[in-house]
Amino acid sequence: MPAAPPSTAIDDYLKTIYHHTEWQSDPVTPSQLAATLGLAPSTVTEMVQKLAAAGFVTHRPYGPVSLTDAGRVRAASIIRRHRLIETWLVREFGYAWDEVHDEAEVLEHAISDRLLEGISARLGHPTRDPHGDPIPDAAGAVERDPFVLLVAAPLGHTGRVLRVSDRDPGLLRALEGVGIDVGHTVTVLEGGAVRVDDGASIPLPDAAASAVWLTI
Template sequence: MASPAVDDYLKTIYHHTEWQTDRITPSQLAGELGLAPSSVTEMVQKLATQGLVTHRPYGPIALSEAGEHRAAAIIRRHRLIETWLVREFGYSWDEVHDEAEVLEHSISDRLLERIDERLGYPRFDPHGDAIPDASGHVHREPFVLLATAAPGHAGRVLRVSDRDPRLLRAMEAAGVSVGADVTVTDADTLRIGGDEVTLPAEAAGAVWLSA
């Protein structure tokens, strides 16, 4: 089944375990996609029949090897396009997600590889998410969620979730960017270059630091 709907399911399942280890449940998947649980159950059964996921009734869902390969391919497209829009067209990091959602289904493989080449084969998108290479492999270093980082923890900002554009704008205004060196004061405060920066409450669950 080659369709944007299938790709959206696979991407969502893939995303769920990128920055933590618990597998996604059917109810969580329904919530992420904004769909009725019955619709999700039906599609998951179809994906399992196609060999793209493994699943038992009412249990968590995992990608098969084939499903992970396909999910990595579409995520590669999405994140390369986001990086391209920021670097080449001046988009800000809070503007690119919806544009990439449209373009990821329409550009050719040839154009995608030219984009990758022009950008210098980037490993991370503007939000710090890893860009799978052409074979589906990714590079990640050990990380810690800001909410669980101990006071005094020093590290680099590895990732800021792109789920909420408003939060991205607030983080940019606070001087928080991917790659910035920070020291944790508490879950709501970082020290950046000697300055204490107060973050929105949502940041604690949306910022990842090097471990």
């Protein structure tokens, strides 16, 4: 019998699959998984087969990969850890929102369930992390408002910033510099510009339109 994959490897795959469909509906393919994780396609194919055998994903050859109910619960559990830790670091230790991701990647595997729930209680059981991503509850459930990606929002649309992608720390700093943060109101203007909280028209930083989600 082949050795079971390490727990952290399972979690990394399940998180990546979960993230891919969290803000859009197209399922992830093995090649997309390989690109996101920085791994060889053959390595990903082998791991996906192991995850399928363990009941965490469904997959057919050359097709997309989807989480099973068990896979979704496990993915939500580790994402809950990650996002609670990010929120804790920002609120309690003064980290900026562009500094917390890598720290949380390490700590999410290290803290106990008891400490995690203590952190949640101390923070008042938050439902969103510093980037606006929903924090699953202990059962894995999340609440998400209807949304539109900024690049797809029509001219004149006004919405509250619901979520900002945390993939690029430099972009997070640029957005913060022009006042685009979770909870602020953004109106879409012509020429790649926006108005924030009824202020003056400002140009969007590069790549921002594909990294900001607004309420509908």
